[in-house]
Amino acid sequence: MLRLAAVKPLTQVRERTEELERASLSTWATLAVESKGRDRYEEPDPLRTAFQRDRDRITHSKAFRRLKDKTQVFIRAGDHYRVRLTHTLEVAQIGRTMARGLRLNEDLVEAIALGHDLGHTPFGHAGEEALSVFTTEPFRHNEQSVRIVERLERGGRGLNLTWEVRDGILNHPWAMPEPATAEGQVVRLADRIAYLNHDLDDAFRAGVLDVDDVPVEVRLSLGETTSQRITTMVTDVIANCLDRPVVALSPGINDLQHLLRDFLFERVYLRPESNAERDRAIHCLRSITVFYLENPERLPLEFRGDAPLIERVCDYVSGMTDGYALAEFARLFLPTN
Ligand code: MG
Numbered sequence: 355m356l357r358l359a360a361v362k363p364l365t366q367v368r369e370r371t372e373e374l375e376r377a378s379l380s381t382w383a384t385l386a387v388e389s390k391g392r393d394r395y396e397e398p399d400p401l402r403t404a405f406q407r408d409r410d411r412i413t414h415s416k417a418f419r420r421l422k423d424k425t426q427v428f429i430r431a432g433d434h435y436r437v438r439l440t441h442t443l444e445v446a447q448i449g450r451t452m453a454r455g456l457r458l459n460e461d462l463v464e465a466i467a468l469g470h471d472l473g474h475t476p477f478g479h480a481g482e483e484a485l486s487v488f489t490t491e492p493f494r495h496n497e498q499s500v501r502i503v504e505r506l507e508r509g510g511r512g513l514n515l516t517w518e519v520r521d522g523i524l525n526h527p528w529a530m531p532e533p534a535t536a537e538g539q540v541v542r543l544a545d546r547i548a549y550l551n552h553d554l555d556d557a558f559r560a561g562v563l564d565v566d567d568v569p570v571e572v573r574l575s576l577g578e579t580t581s582q583r584i585t586t587m588v589t590d591v592i593a594n595c596l597d598r599p600v601v602a603l604s605p606g607i608n609d610l611q612h613l614l615r616d617f618l619f620e621r622v623y624l625r626p627e628s629n630a631e632r633d634r635a636i637h638c639l640r641s642i643t644v645f646y647l648e649n650p651e652r653l654p655l656e657f658r659g660d661a662p663l664i665e666r667v668c669d670y671v672s673g674m675t676d677g678y679a680l681a682e683f684a685r686l687f688l689p690t691n
Pocket residue numbers: 441445470471545
């Protein structure tokens with residue numbers, strides 16, 4: 355006769371993880387069990403903490419999949435350049451290393467990191483510039499990321515994420531108030547460490563910069579290679595913040611970070627040679643936007659709701675991948691034969 359072993363309630367898996375968090379994480383860590391919760395109550399998951407569940411929801415979202423074909427800096431430059439998805443994964447990796455070192459909540463860091471750029475337009479920041487002429491407030495990708503997780507995903511129901519994940523996503527740009535959690539602050543810093551280093555690496559790849567162009571102080575103190583520079587910065591954050599309620603680079607490395615950032619703005623992001631490509635991207639997105647403002651009945655069904663037209667058009671256009679936007683432009687404005 356078959357005898358079944360007694361099965362322990364699966365909720366013990368999640369509860370054990372929550373106990374481990376309480377026992378092992380720093381005083382300044384955010385415990386999943388102490389989350390401020392979701393806008394709509396849900397029964398806890400038997401296996402995963404609230405933050406693990408948020409991370410998984412983001413990974414399974416449509417907006418996350420679209421990141422694979424959204425420009426980071428170099429527009430459709432080739433298979434070895436960063437796109438928004440690989441940038442996102444690099445932010446998550448750097449953030450998780452910092453969180454582990456500082457005994458912060460790695461799951462919360464990962465969830466915020468994977469979600470932070472969901473609202474990015476096609477063609478990088480040129481897309482924000484393109485849409486901002488139509489909106490009363492400048493179009494900001496971080497606000498759009500929150501709109502996606504709160505209102506647009508899952509047929510308009512949103513992902514119903516915890517407050518801490520949404521706070522970290524909203525406040526990841528440095529122009530915003532400081533994120534409320536230490537984990538949100540980790541992602542904000544990891545985002546900057548990631549992009550400074552990978553944009554520099556892609557600038558070498560594109561022939562826009564030569565290794566010798568990098569300020570000598572940066573090469574001497576941060577390192578000669580991408581790997582060395584990331585290691586220096588991540589190690590510095592952990593050494594600087596061990597057992598302290600701050601998330602920051604030490605003053606000396608922070609000065610070098612600013613030097614590298616100023617250098618990248620001058621020589622890469624704002625270089626005159628990139629203007630022509632940026633202007634073409636802006637022309638493409640503005641043309642599509644004007645078309646749908648004038649022909650709202652041509653919007654896909656999911657964007658024909660009750661929200662103001664400009665919001666629905668921005669939701670549609672900002673959600674496009676680079677490839678989709680180019681195909682849409684061709685479909686609307688170019689002769690087919
Ligand atoms: Mg980012």
